[in-house]
């Protein structure tokens with residue numbers, strides 16, 4: 001079979017998935033599984049594909065038809081222009097989370113800040129910050145051991161020697177590390193989806209991404225409340241906690257950061273919605 005024929009069949013198979021560009025996704029899969037470049041796909045679409053590559057491609061297309069997210073099939077997702085290895089043990093990094101990196105870079109004044117990340121998942125935030133701030137010391141935590149293994153692999157892949165990964169429940173992971181009162185910045189993209197919202201997410205997310213990475217509980221604010229309560233213990237005076245929250249949660253999230261927090265700021269995403277809160281001690 002030729003590349004063009006394979007592509008045509010794949011597009012027909014992927015059309016049932018609402019909200020995607022089947023042609024784009026089929027092309028990405030063909031590139032990855034058969035080693036074609038875009039130029040080869042377009043200019044030499046009558047080129048025959050080996051039986052092995054065609055089988056690999058068809059398997060990938062069927063996985064996608066079963067709503068496995070493209071990033072899990074490719075085992076990779078770009079974040080902050082850095083290719084991150086992903087597996088179903090971790091949330092697929094979202095472009096909107098790059099706002100956290102932007103804000104973190106704007107806030108880290110010292111040349112060698114101490115940064116704590118809570119809920120590192122693939123390690124995308126920690127790795128992006130480690131690359132941007134080679135003088136920083138970063139402690140990244142997660143409750144999921146499987147996620148931490150992916151994060152460690154990403155740190156090794158990108159040669160970031162300044163991240164230490166520790167497992168445990170929120171700030172409990174930091175017990176015994178002597179970090180109390182020492183962090184310049186705590187950064188987190190915590191789970192903030194409600195149990196009810198989870199049921200309405202797309203099949204791609206519900207059936208394949210880790211529920212624990214997304215769902216916080218009945219209100220969606222449970223994890224953020226715990227961050228607001230536990231964060232001050234680890235920050236220096238004047239230090240900040242920076243977190244992502246859901247569209248529509250602004251007032252509720254701000255309300256969680258009363259005393260001892262001194263000041264709060266929100267930052268908006270590209271579509272103008274507040275999505276990141278910085279709270280200062």
Ligand SMILES: C[S@@+](CC[C@H](N)C(=O)[O-])C[C@H]1O[C@@H](n2cnc3c(N)ncnc32)[C@H](O)[C@@H]1O
Pocket residue numbers: 090091092093094097118119120121122123124125141142143144147168169170189190191212213214
């Ligand atoms: C929304 S994901 C964020 C992952 C990654 N930082 C990102 O932005 O793509 C939340 C992460 O928090 C972790 N997590 C959930 N509950 C936790 C808890 N109680 N303590 C520590 N980590 C937790 C999940 O395993 C998941 O990796």
